[in-house]
Amino acid sequence: MIDELNYSLPSNLNDAYSQLQEIHRKPLAGATDIIPRLRRTKLPIDTLVDISRIREINFIREHETEIEIGALTTHSEITDSALLQSTAISLLEASASIGCQQTRNRGTLGGNIANASPAADTLPPLLTFDAVVHLGSLDGTREMPLSKFLLGPGKTGLAVGELIEFISFKKLNRYGLAYVKSGKRNGMSIAVASAAVAIALDDNGRIEDIRLALGSVASTALRCPRAEKILIGKPLTKTHFKKAGEIVYEDISPIDDVRASASYRRSVAAALVMQVLSIAEGRLN
Amino acid sequence: MQTISITIIVNGKAISLRCAANQTLLDVLRDELGLTGAKDGCGGEGECGACTVIMNGKAVNSCMVFAGQADGANIETIEGLARGEELHPLQKAFIDAGAIQCGFCTPGAIMSAKALLDQNTSPTEEEIKEALSGNLCRCTGYKKMIEAIKIAARGGSANDR
Numbered sequence: 203m204i205d206e207l208n209y210s211l212p213s214n215l216n217d218a219y220s221q222l223q224e225i226h227r228k229p230l231a232g233a234t235d236i237i238p239r240l241r242r243t244k245l246p247i248d249t250l251v252d253i254s255r256i257r258e259i260n261f262i263r264e265h266e267t268e269i270e271i272g273a274l275t276t277h278s279e280i281t282d283s284a285l286l287q288s289t290a291i292s293l294l295e296a297s298a299s300i301g302c303q304q305t306r307n308r309g310t311l312g313g314n315i316a317n318a319s320p321a322a323d324t325l326p327p328l329l330t331f332d333a334v335v336h337l338g339s340l341d342g343t344r345e346m347p348l349s350k351f352l353l354g355p356g357k358t359g360l361a362v363g364e365l366i367e368f369i370s371f372k373k374l375n376r377y378g379l380a381y382v383k384s385g386k387r388n389g390m391s392i393a394v395a396s397a398a399v400a401i402a403l404d405d406n407g408r409i410e411d412i413r414l415a416l417g418s419v420a421s422t423a424l425r426c427p428r429a430e431k432i433l434i435g436k437p438l439t440k441t442h443f444k445k446a447g448e449i450v451y452e453d454i455s456p457i458d459d460v461r462a463s464a465s466y467r468r469s470v471a472a473a474l475v476m477q478v479l480s481i482a483e484g485r486l487n
Numbered sequence: 488m489q490t491i492s493i494t495i496i497v498n499g500k501a502i503s504l505r506c507a508a509n510q511t512l513l514d515v516l517r518d519e520l521g522l523t524g525a526k527d528g529c530g531g532e533g534e535c536g537a538c539t540v541i542m543n544g545k546a547v548n549s550c551m552v553f554a555g556q557a558d559g560a561n562i563e564t565i566e567g568l569a570r571g572e573e574l575h576p577l578q579k580a581f582i583d584a585g586a587i588q589c590g591f592c593t594p595g596a597i598m599s600a601k602a603l604l605d606q607n608t609s610p611t612e613e614e615i616k617e618a619l620s621g622n623l624c625r626c627t628g629y630k631k632m633i634e635a636i637k638i639a640a641r642g643g644s645a646n647d648r
Contacts, residue, residue, distance in 0.1 A: 204531075208489045209508035209555040234551050237511070238532045250508075254556055278545070302621020303599065305533060307545040308552065 204240045208249040215258045215367075219340045221251045222363050229253045229365055231274060232308035234301070235317050259312070259367050262286065267373055273312025273366040277324075278303070280311060289373055291485070292327035292381040292398050299323050299383050299393075312366040315348070318358045318422065325352065325423035326398035327381050329415035331371035335359075338367040352422040376402045377411075378482035384470045385461075393418045394462040397474040399482045401438075409433050414446070414478075419456040419471050426450055429475065443479045447472035493558040497522070498567025512557045513538045513549035516564060524565035524594040525549050528623070536622035539595035540564045546602035548621070565594035568601070577601055577639045584635035588626035596622040600636045609640055 209230075212218035221227060230236060230250040239245060253259075253274065260274035262283050269289055271280070277297040280286055286294050300306055300314070300323050314324045315335065325348070333348040340363060348369070351359045360366070383396040396417035404410040412433045417423040429446040436442045456467035489508040494501055497520065506515050511531065516522045528537030531550040538549045541563040568575035574582075577597050587593050596619060603610055603618035610618070615636050619629060 204509040204511075206488050206507075207509050209491055209553060211555060211558070230553065230556070232551075233553060233556065234533055234548075237551050237553075241531050250553070252553070252556055301533070302536065303602070303618055304536060304539055304546050304548040304551070304621045307547050 211252045215256055218253050225362050227251055231310045231313045234305050234309040268370050270368050270370045272368045275311050277306035277309050292379040295381040296323040296327050316366055318352050318356050320355055321393045321418040326396055326415035326417045329425050330398045330400040330413040333369045333371040335369055336367045337364045339364040354421045374400055378486035380478045380481035382474050382478045395419055395467050395471045397478040399478045401482045409436050419454040419467055428453055438483050443476045447475040450475045491555050493554055495557050496561045506554045510554045511550050512552040515554045522564050522566050526591055537592050537595040539598045541598055541602050546599045580635040580639040584631045586631040586635040592624045596632055
């Protein structure tokens with residue numbers, strides 16, 4: 203049973219901002235995360251402000267050099283997007299791996315980001331895109347890099363009265379992209395560990411740029427700067443992929459929880475790093 | 488307690504009602520409208536798919552939608568599938584293929600299958616499995632459900648494999 207609470211339906215984005223001025227009023231989008239949490243625990247929420255039908259922040263847009271995705275875009279909409287299939291395959295893979303069809307039909311990208319679960323599937327690929335989070339409020343808009351926005355489990359840079367309006371990232375035309383996840387089973391599983399990569403080569407076939415991100419191995423999804431650094435300028439060989447996996451194994455500090463032990467996560471993360479690098483290699487033009 | 492007024496189109500019929508703000512679409516269907524085909528199998532965790540209905544053409548867990556969020560929506564439930572005495576091809580195929588045992592997960596599984604077939608009239612086995620991945624079954628298993636959905640997609644009977 204869900205405790206008593208109030209529900210309100212703002213008519214547009216500005217109305218939503220007006221209604222979200224007080225700390226106990228929370229935005230409601232796909233509801234796939236908030237409903238189970240409301241059933242389990244008493245949350246400091248007196249009103250849910252239903253933003254799920256605000257069309258202004260439900261879009262996937264292509265500009266010359268950038269892609270923008272509205273916060274209310276559902277995981278199904280991401281998975282079905284031909285544009286994202288060709289420009290952001292790793293994000294598409296992450297969205298497709300979330301829950302089940304029913305959950306993907308309701309759950310939104312903005313919700314996945316704002317909930318800031320360490321296991322959130324879309325965060326590792328977005329971190330490899332150097333994605334920027336665009337926030338709005340009655341005071342206007344501001345933006346911050348996703349890596350700065352994520353502060354801890356469930357903690358973000360979102361202020362009271364603010365919403366994520368959209369995220370943006372530069373097109374990665376020359377890059378090979380991939381996302382892999384290890385869970386207990388395919389359908390419905392929360393990641394035990396996950397990895398995303400974006401990799402570009404120079405004219406000599408050596409790694410010019412690499413961005414590697416992991417999920418479920420720390421308090422937030424995060425990039426792996428030391429592993430990235432060791433791979434720059436190197437050819438794509440199994441030896442170097444293995445080395446990157448070993449560095450990740452040393453650098454991360456995962457926790458024991460109901461899904462897996464810390465030591466298992468460490469080993470899985472190292473294996474995922476090798477796997478994701480191989481998949482991205484196969485996608486380089 | 489705050490109550491809200493909503494109008495939902497359930498199986499083609501517009502219904503206006505007042506409900507509590509903390510009720511879900513599943514609560515409204517079962518407790519207010521007496522449509523008990525959609526089941527609560529996991530206590531509202533979004534884990535089991537027994538409460539699956541089709542909302543605006545998409546399969547959703549009705550326990551994961553607040554009643555207010557369904558205001559104005561077109562909702563299809565298992566009760567809307569048969570035409571009088573005549574079962575929907577998916578219902579018939581589930582029976583013909585032996586895809587029903589205790590029946591608790593069946594309404595949800597059939598609605599997931601309907602959402603799939605409404606979009607894709609000849610799904611692959613992988614697509615069928617993906618569409619059913621959010622519907623847990625604890626007795627019959629999935630092989631017969633997959634077979635049933637293939638039969639319904641072919642518009643044929645179990646004998647016509």
